[in-house]
């Protein structure tokens with residue numbers, strides 16, 4: 001089984017690219033952010049523990065994240081490939097992932113590092129909204145629905161924003177990214193794994209093309 005990781009700051013577009021990769025290559029996508037948001041929305045015990053922490057842009061305990069990832073891996077044991085979005089976010093999480101893969105005689109095959117300028121990140125995040133029904137991602141500055149108020153993909157008229165996509169929280173999330181997640185790139189390089197850098201300032205299709213060329 002192949003394991004691919006997509007790394008990038010909040011707003012780098014890694015969520016959009018992951019969904020495209022999932023669709024085209026049928027990888028199983030594990031987005032720890034999506035799994036956590038689903039827990040919060042369901043009102044589960046885990047969700048209630050995480051809601052405030054996530055709204056502030058901070059990280060829930062590793063134990064919760066590991067359980068979600070392990071459950072996902074056991075439910076997708078037959079997948080030909082797994083694509084990780086938003087995980088690992090710290091060196092400790094990266095060590096955990098390499099450990100559990102080692103037990104299966106597997107490793108991380110490719111790490112895609114999507115790079116975007118900091119100013120663009122803030123605008124991308126605060127402008128972000130999505131279809132409440134199909135999850136298609138839009139942005140008030142860069143990509144609005146073709147017909148105002150109607151989703152291009154599923155024609156829903158209901159949209160939502162993330163509770164952590166506010167200007168204040170974005171700054172915290174970017175700082176945490178710099179401190180905790182950016183070093184994960186060097187961690188993988190030091191482990192002699194295949195890290196590729198992608199220019200995330202280009203169009204969605206161009207970034208996708210860059211990623212496809214290294215798969």
Ligand code: AMP
Nearest residue numbers: 032033054057058059060065086087089
């Ligand atoms: P994302 O959708 O990847 O931007 O994640 C949204 C939020 O979920 C983050 O700001 C964290 O609060 C939480 N989160 C997602 N993935 C992780 C992770 N691997 N470790 C810790 N917290 C996470």
